[in-house]
Amino acid sequence: MQDERVPVLEVEGVTKRFPGVVANADVNFALHRGEIHCLLGENGAGKSTLMNVVFGLYQPSEGRILVNGEPQRFASSRDAIAAGIGMVHQHFQLIPVLTVVENVILGVETSRRGQLDLDTARERITELSQAYGLGVDPDALVGSLSVGAQQRVELIKALYRDADILILDEPTAVLTPGEVDEFFEVVRSLVDDGKSIVFITHKLREVLAVADRITVLRRGRVVGSADPSTSTTAELAELMVGRAVSFQVPKGPAEPGPVVLDVAGLGVTDDREVVTVADCSFRVRAGVIYGIAGVEGNGQRELVEAIAGMRDAADGHIHIDGTDIVGMSPRKVERLGVGHVPEDRNKHGVVGAFTITENLVLNGYYRSPFSRGWVMRREPMVEQAERLVEAYDVRTPGTEVTVSTLSGGNQQKVVVARELSRPLKLLIVAQPTRGLDVGSIEFIHSQIVAKRDEGCAVLLVSAELDEILSLADHIGVLYRGTIVAEMPRDEASRNRLGSLMAGAEDPGPPEQPDAVEEMV
Numbered sequence: 120m121q122d123e124r125v126p127v128l129e130v131e132g133v134t135k136r137f138p139g140v141v142a143n144a145d146v147n148f149a150l151h152r153g154e155i156h157c158l159l160g161e162n163g164a165g166k167s168t169l170m171n172v173v174f175g176l177y178q179p180s181e182g183r184i185l186v187n188g189e190p191q192r193f194a195s196s197r198d199a200i201a202a203g204i205g206m207v208h209q210h211f212q213l214i215p216v217l218t219v220v221e222n223v224i225l226g227v228e229t230s231r232r233g234q235l236d237l238d239t240a241r242e243r244i245t246e247l248s249q250a251y252g253l254g255v256d257p258d259a260l261v262g263s264l265s266v267g268a269q270q271r272v273e274l275i276k277a278l279y280r281d282a283d284i285l286i287l288d289e290p291t292a293v294l295t296p297g298e299v300d301e302f303f304e305v306v307r308s309l310v311d312d313g314k315s316i317v318f319i320t321h322k323l324r325e326v327l328a329v330a331d332r333i334t335v336l337r338r339g340r341v342v343g344s345a346d347p348s349t350s351t352t353a354e355l356a357e358l359m360v361g362r363a364v365s366f367q368v369p370k371g372p373a374e375p376g377p378v379v380l381d382v383a384g385l386g387v388t389d390d391r392e393v394v395t396v397a398d399c400s401f402r403v404r405a406g407v408i409y410g411i412a413g414v415e416g417n418g419q420r421e422l423v424e425a426i427a428g429m430r431d432a433a434d435g436h437i438h439i440d441g442t443d444i445v446g447m448s449p450r451k452v453e454r455l456g457v458g459h460v461p462e463d464r465n466k467h468g469v470v471g472a473f474t475i476t477e478n479l480v481l482n483g484y485y486r487s488p489f490s491r492g493w494v495m496r497r498e499p500m501v502e503q504a505e506r507l508v509e510a511y512d513v514r515t516p517g518t519e520v521t522v523s524t525l526s527g528g529n530q531q532k533v534v535v536a537r538e539l540s541r542p543l544k545l546l547i548v549a550q551p552t553r554g555l556d557v558g559s560i561e562f563i564h565s566q567i568v569a570k571r572d573e574g575c576a577v578l579l580v581s582a583e584l585d586e587i588l589s590l591a592d593h594i595g596v597l598y599r600g601t602i603v604a605e606m607p608r609d610e611a612s613r614n615r616l617g618s619l620m621a622g623a624e625d626p627g628p629p630e631q632p633d634a635v636e637e638m639v
């Protein structure tokens with residue numbers, strides 16, 4: 120029998136240094152059996168690094184890891200898995216062209232008479248899926264699954280390897296509100312079954328809803344712990360960031376100018392040639408934030424890519440400041456004064472192997488002052504990088520480090536800094552604060568409002584209704600690739616948008632405009 124008082128996982132005095140950075144400094148942390156322990160901290164606080172040490176991906180510079188009271192030495196994640204630890208990363212590690220069962224057994228194949236034993240694996244996956252309410256079809260192609268279902272496949276992968284301790288790194292960042300509720304049910308059933316969970320998130324309301332215990336990291340150190348039954352989101356925010364955070368965006372009324380973006384009868388297909396945007400029409404005026412609300416997967420990605428010149432339109436028109444941009448290259452569109460913060464920063468936002476300085480001039484290196492004739496000029500590039508790193512509070516040892524070494528949230532700040540720091544006519548922002556901490560959300564929201572107040576037209580696409588409600592002046596609901604309803608912000612409510620997003624009838628404007636809830 121195991122002694123219930125011995126934590127299932129202990130981190131003792133762990134320090135992890137990278138060149139120029141102490142990512143974790145003398146961290147102590149204990150996880151008990153059957154508990155959900157939330158690890159909180161601002162972007163770059165060292166949460167992922169600590170969990171990568173626990174999962175054997177990094178070796179600690181100092182300190183040790185104990186599992187059930189036994190000191191461990193993990194040479195790789197294989198050793199951590201053997202000790203009963205499973206991790207679901209922020210970015211899934213699945214192969215889209217393989218089925219669920221093939222993905223799950225990769226690396227742990229069992230064979231019978233030299234043949235892969237898919238049947239036994241399939242049975243086990245079905246059992247796990249039923250036991251924890253995961254609803255995963257073992258034969259589905261992973262690439263055809265929703266983000267929420269892919270995440271459950273990652274969970275099954277860990278459970279299939281007999282994980283007792285599960286590390287979930289920002290699992291809800293990519294989920295819709297409905298999926299988050301389902302996910303919490305799954306987490307609870309795991310805990311009821313005796314699993315122990317480390318849960319990393321930036322969403323303070325979630326923390327209070329789900330955590331048994333909370334530990335807060337700041338700049339690599341544990342700065343405190345909190346009891347979820349007696350803490351408030353404001354207290355947690357202050358503990359994380361080290362100052363009081365305002366959850367409301369200060370914003371005056373919009374002063375609408377001429378139409379900048381005019382989308383008319385637009386049709387766009389996705390990578391598989393399936394029509395995902397159809398007969399879509401809306402207009403965005405200068406000085407206005409137009410928010411697109413919608414359940415993810417209703418054509419948002421293709422719509423944004425078409426407006427940014429990254430995807431061809433099959434039908435209709437897109438006028439930006441009077442110019443029809445259909446068929447134009449992204450660079451030409453960008454030269455019209457269009458900024459774009461893409462939804463997937465790794466694919467389209469940053470080049471991981473380039474430095475911060477280089478990433479900050481990705482779309483302007485050929486222009487003055489960064490180039491003169493054919494010659495690139497480093498000095499103004501570095502000057503700009505130093506200025507933006509300071510203004511956007513990008514946590515980094517310097518501007519010459521490669522962006523892949525920054526924490527996820529800090530990579531996002533680099534993209535936002537690059538796109539918002541130049542004069543723009545149209546700013547397209549898709550999920551601008553995904554993965555960001557409360558302090559950074561506050562800052563980026565204020566920058567988006569400042570852009571609007573300069574007279575820029577802003578197209579905001581967000582899966583967070585609270586983000587739409589707190590920033591947008593006018594709202595369009597995208598359902599199955601079409602704007603099915605439009606309304607001024609004052610006539611929107613969470614209920615009304617929720618119904619329209621689900622394809623239901625419009626219940627009409629609320630009697631009282633909805634107050635904006637905290638975006639955390």
Ligand SMILES: Nc1ncnc2c1ncn2[C@@H]1O[C@H](COP(=O)(O)OP(=O)(O)OP(=O)(O)O)[C@@H](O)[C@H]1O
Pocket residue numbers: 137138140141142160161162163164165166167168169514515524525526527528529554
């Ligand atoms: N492989 C690496 N090489 C160099 N520095 C790194 C590496 N990995 C992380 N760091 C640095 O360690 C610090 C902590 O990063 P980490 O990713 O652990 O933060 P985090 O709390 O998970 O942040 P976020 O909430 O933004 O994901 C950051 O300053 C980051 O730049």
